[in-house]
Amino acid sequence: MKNAQPWKSFVPVAVNLLLGIPAIVPVFLIRYVLSNGPLAELGLTSQNPNEDDGMLLWLVIVVPVVGGFGGIWALVNIWLRRRLFTVPLPYPYWLVCMTATLAPFFVGVGIG
Structure with missing residues (x-):
């Protein structure tokens, strides 16, 4: 089996967590x-x-925060995928990464 290093599959999950x-x-x-x-x-x-200030104030706050985090998240995952995997992956990489990233939020909602 070529590239048989199972730890490589767990690195993106850990980084996204x-x-x-x-x-x-x-x-x-x-x-x-x-x-x-x-x-x-x-x-x-x-x-x-x-909440009577309108939505424009919130959009001024939300767009840079979400855009900045989304950019960092995408760059980190593109770098990880290029660095760790040279063959096609046996699982949907982006779906696993998104699920691992959202897991702490849903755990917090479940606890709270």
């Missing part, structure tokens, strides 16, 4: 904006009664 800890902030911001904006307008959630 570590990236998932600071990812709690952008994921929370996205959830907050969606629940107070479009989803509240559709009647799927109730808007925070203290």
